[in-house]
Amino acid sequence: MPEMVRNKQVILKDYVSGFPKETDMYMTESSIELQVPKGSNGVLLKNLYLSCDPYMRPRMTNIKGSYVESFKPGMPISGYGVAKVLDSENPEFKKGDLVWGMTGWEEYSLVTAPQLFKIQHTDVPLSYYTGILGKLFVCSNLCMPGMTAYAGFYEVCSPKQGECVFISAASGAVGQLVGQFAKLLGCYVVGSAGSKDKIDLLKNKFGFDEAFNYKEEPDLNEALKRYFPEGIDIYFENVGGKMLDAVLLNMKIHGRIAVCGMISQYNLDRPEGVHNLMYLVTKRVRMEGFLVRDYYHLYPKFLEMIIPHIKEGKIVYVEDMAEGLESAPAALIGLFSGRNVGKQVVAVAPE
Incomplete structure (x- = not known):
């Protein structure tokens, strides 16, 4: 029998008007199998780092015609993150791969339509892939x-x-x-x-x-x-x-x-x-x-420039690291009062 584990999640309570509050979200627990259903295209992730970004605020509102899809009340919030593959039925990913892309605000995510990239450069902090080294899946600017x-x-x-x-x-x-x-x-x-x-x-x-x-x-x-x-x-x-x-x-x-x-x-x-x-x-x-999606084709050129600058210390990148999934709602809300210093990241289960 597949192993079952508890899975903490951050849920959006309802659509938000005005300034968002921590109480617009709540923590819950569910159970999840540590195995991907056979024959699916899914990937099971253990989330390591989550990105907090200003573009997530419009996603908390039911606005039609926005450039990015709204969150669904009663469901886990989603966003960019860094994760480790625990199991995969997708030929592009295998157990043990480090990836980044769209995931859930939870400890474990079963992603059935993977919007993920393998991490190639592991000699820089993995959390950088929530920010300075991130690419794109949706049309927002501030998530990469x-x-x-x-x-x-x-x-x-x-x-x-x-x-x-x-x-x-x-x-x-x-x-x-x-x-x-x-x-x-x-x-x-x-x-x-x-x-x-x-x-x-x-x-x-x-x-x-x-x-x-x-x-x-x-x-x-x-x-x-x-x-x-x-x-x-x-x-x-x-x-x-x-x-x-x-x-x-x-x-x-x-x-x-x-x-x-x-x-x-x-x-x-x-x-x-x-x-x-x-x-x-x-x-x-x-x-x-x-x-930024309009400049997707420049990503290889960007990496070629930025990786050496990071390693040589010519580019400095500051992160504001919140510890634990429980800290995620406060970290997100803090963006809108300027509480964060640098890129806001949540460490769920850092490697």
Whole structure:
């Protein structure tokens, strides 16, 4: 008889309106066989690390026509993760393989339509595959920060050496990498974040030229003028709202804005308006939203660049590691109040 084990799971209670709470999710236990049904295409996973990402907030809402499917109330939350294969009826995977891809927020997942990749580089932390080394399965940006930063900066922004670059939410999973890519290219880089610790991180660990705490700035327009007296060439947009309005006033002629996300708007029932869009016309600014799936073909090129930089210490990647599946709801909710420092990861059962 196949061995049966207890399986802890994080369940979405119901669709969410406004700011999400930990109580919108709950922990439960079920039983699972440690064997894949014969003749199926399934893979049984032991989950090691789970990724917490801002794109998961829209999935908690029953919005039709979204770019990513909503979670189902009463079912385990799903997301990106790193796992070990315990059993497989799929010819592409065998017992013992380390993989990353779409899995459940639970200790064990039986995946019947695998959206998984084998991990080839095991000489870097496995948790990096929830972030800096992640690729894609759906169209979200923030669930694969490395490729998102790479595609958004190099492909969308078309940067040139010496340009002035501003990044909002700069200490997050994507922003920290965009800033380092820009510094490798010889740009002047400024980031905004929401705490002293994050500002110190940007300047002292990631090598940003300057950084400021947006919560302490009564006038964002004046703050940007202080750091960019001649204007901004490139803005990497993660926030939206008042920050975007202030940036538009400070863009240079023919500047570029890559719109990766707008986290300030995700929990609002009615998003804020942006008032300074006319500056896109008068300054001939190119503002382009993007989804990383459009740059899937660049993943091998990205790995070729990023792996040596990681090993040589030229790229630093900071993770905020929450321990245990029980910590997952708080870790996810913490994203929307800026509680995390760096990429938020949950260690379920690290190798």
